[in-house]
Structure formats: C-alpha cells, structure tokens
Amino acid sequence: MASRTFRIQGAAGIKPAFRTAYDLVTGLMRDAGTGYELVLRPLKSKRSIDQNKRYWALLLELSDIAWVEGRQYSKDAWHEHFKREFIGIEELPGGGQIGISTAKLSVEEFGNYMTRIEQWSAEQGWPLMAEEDA
Structure with missing residues (x-):
C-alpha cells in the first residue's frame, strides 16, 4: 500500500481524519495482517x-x-x-x-x-x- 496523508486544518477536521485513518488501517490489518505507522507532524504550508x-x-x-x-x-x-x-x-x-x-x-x-x-x-x-x- 502506498502511504496516505490526511490533512487536518481545523478542529472540525480532527475527528473525520482520524475516523477515516482508523477505518483504513482496520481494513488493511484485517487483509494483510501487518502493522502500520501513524505519524503526526505540523502541516507544511504551501505557496500562496x-x-x-x-x-x-x-x-x-x-x-x-x-x-x-x-x-x-x-x-x-x-x-x-x-x-x-x-x-x-x-x-x-x-x-x-x-x-x-x-x-x-x-x-x-x-x-x-x-x-x-x-x-x-x-x-x-x-x-x-x-x-x-x-
């Protein structure tokens, strides 16, 4: 599986991002039986x-x-x-x-x-x- 990125830009986006990540990794672990890494870092600002x-x-x-x-x-x-x-x-x-x-x-x-x-x-x-x- 290629890496996935979930961008969170406000408080309202926290729960949906984590819910989507949770659902994704649950399905992947069920199918592949391997572990995954969750990394949090500050959002890199893009050019204006x-x-x-x-x-x-x-x-x-x-x-x-x-x-x-x-x-x-x-x-x-x-x-x-x-x-x-x-x-x-x-x-x-x-x-x-x-x-x-x-x-x-x-x-x-x-x-x-x-x-x-x-x-x-x-x-x-x-x-x-x-x-x-x-």
Whole structure:
C-alpha cells in the first residue's frame, strides 16, 4: 500500500481524519495482517495563490523577452528548466528525467526559488518585473 496523508486544518477536521485513518488501517490489518505507522507532524504550508500568480507572470514575461541561440521558449519550458536548475532532477522509469515539482516547496522556499529565477534572469540581461520596482 502506498502511504496516505490526511490533512487536518481545523478542529472540525480532527475527528473525520482520524475516523477515516482508523477505518483504513482496520481494513488493511484485517487483509494483510501487518502493522502500520501513524505519524503526526505540523502541516507544511504551501505557496500562496499570489505567489503562484506572480511565478507564472515571471515565466510569461521571460518567455516574451528572452532569446536563447536565436529562439524563444514557452513559459512551460522555462518552468521545467528552472525546476531542474534550482530544485533538482527526479529520475523516471526507463531512464528519463524531470524537474522536481515546485509543489513540494514551502512558502519561504518558493519565494527563494523565485528570487533565484529573477537573479539568474537579470544576470542574463533580462530583468523581470521591472515595472513592479518602479
């Protein structure tokens, strides 16, 4: 069985989450007869909606102004490039690779990630969000 995650964001969610986990593990133990581990940890905050909007605006702007070896790339291509460059690479079955998902980043980590993209872009001669700073 793959691991399961139950997110609890308020007092009202405690009982339903534990009831669902209880029902799940009861059935699994009956079928498999093995033990399971229950881990509680603070909920990792994800990036905000405003961060996400700003991130895609950065990539869209870059896709409009950046030329690499005579060609322009889409915001999706830049997204994949920066994941690989600044977060890392995940191996795929069959030997392929993909950039590690930005969804795994906390709010602070995602902010730092965007700062690295802006610094990299400025170093290449493509300052981003210049109107925002004016």
